[in-house]
Amino acid sequence: MRNCFRQNKIVLIFAIVLLALYASFVFFMYTPWYTATQLRFAYQNNNTTLLMRTIDLDSVVSFGYDDVTGDLFTYNSNMPPKIKQIFDQFYKLIKKNVCDGTLTMLDTYLKDDVWHDPTGTSVLKGRELGIDYDELLERSMLRNTSVRKIGSLIKDDNGNYIIPVTVADRYTDTDFVLELQLQKNTEGIWQITKIINYRDYLIHVRDLCNVDIASYIKDTKDRTTEYNRIFQGLQTKFLTMTKTIGSDVSADKRTLIQNFILSEIIPAYKSHEEYLQNVNVPAGALHLHILRLQSNAKTMEAWKYFAAGIGKNSKASLVKAEYSHQSALVLEQKVSDIINKMPALFVPEIP
Incomplete structure (x- = not known):
């Protein structure tokens, strides 16, 4: 009887420990540190499926579009404000189409590991939208940036959780630290939603x-x-x-x-x-x-x-x-x- 009680006590303690570990893991899953860990693991193991779980790609592409189109006029300081306003309105009008097309291209790239030109009925093919999408991609450095190191999660002065990622551009091979900002989604999971200093990177490479x-x-x-x-x-x-x-x-x-x-x-x-x-x-x-x-x-x-x-x-x-x-x-x-x-x-x- 005593041995039976002792065995049941051991099983209970073991169950409590397992439950505590599970609860801790579940809690950990809802922290930015978990996302940072997943990102590093996905990168090291070339796991694109896991990588996409850590990134809110819609938000990243949307913010990135604003940075790329804003960067187009970095060196056009003599442009009259009225003309620039027309350009700004133009890019806002085509933003959804360009971002949707870019998301489709990224999805294909992650599957095939190859950048395919827009084909078929894509509005990004040729100059359907009045822009040269291939050159827009070139300016975004999306195809010409390689990751060198993923740093540890930090919290900046504004309370934002940041993952620093050291990258290098294809042309000058110069290191630059991008700051990936994490935010909670509607399910309480932390995801990368924005590259805070993306425009700084574009201007840095362009200079x-x-x-x-x-x-x-x-x-x-x-x-x-x-x-x-x-x-x-x-x-x-x-x-x-x-x-x-x-x-x-x-x-x-x-x-x-x-x-x-x-x-x-x-x-x-x-x-x-x-x-x-x-x-x-x-x-x-x-x-x-x-x-x-x-x-x-x-x-x-x-x-x-x-x-x-x-x-x-x-x-x-x-x-x-x-x-x-x-x-x-x-x-x-x-x-x-x-x-x-x-x-x-x-x-x-x-x-």
Whole structure:
């Protein structure tokens, strides 16, 4: 009887201990420290499902959108207040569509570990909303930021719970500590809802890149001017050669135009490509340099299609030439925007 009582007492104590441990764990689950622990574990084990439980992605993307679109005008101090107000209204109008599309892209990225371009009926495809979404992503640094270290949970002077995360951008590889703010959701679970100093990070990286971009532009200015003069001269010759032709072009004339493109225009762009491939590019100017290479490649592609189309009187090749030409113009505009610090592809047309 005594042994039975002793055994029951042991079982009871064990049950109480288990219950206490369980209660402690449940209590711990509703603390910011639990979220911080989950975040670190998810990152270390590449567990995207667990990672998403620690983040209120809708809120993070929403706040992030405001920071990115606000950052667009950092270097446009001369913009009249009235014009800036129009831009601000424009970005507020398209915010929901952009954020919803971004959330869809993030969901796909977390599943495939690959950034896919918007396709199908997505309003982010092309310039459906009047913006260049790919370049907007580039400015957000979303695809170009890597995590180096997740720090310990802290409480700031305002009483906010913060997880410091050391990151580095792809271009300058410079460390920056982002401050992830935690808040309770409706279920009482703490989640990351905002990157407090996200805009500071964007401006920090942009300032570093602008130094390199200025150096890159200075170092390539003379050769770029020379090539632009060559391209302008070839364009003038081409326009003169094709000025009097109509829909009915003789075979000899087609051959003449085709030979001019193949023997003079395309070699000039090929020479420009070889020059760009051998340029010493500062890290922060890499995006600009890649855009220049892409623009040159698309322009050369357009001329090749045009040469094939004019030589064989192929409508299909001429259509491809026009498509490549339009793509090249978009890339050239991006280059111009970066050089002039004007995000023209992100703003509505002002009458």
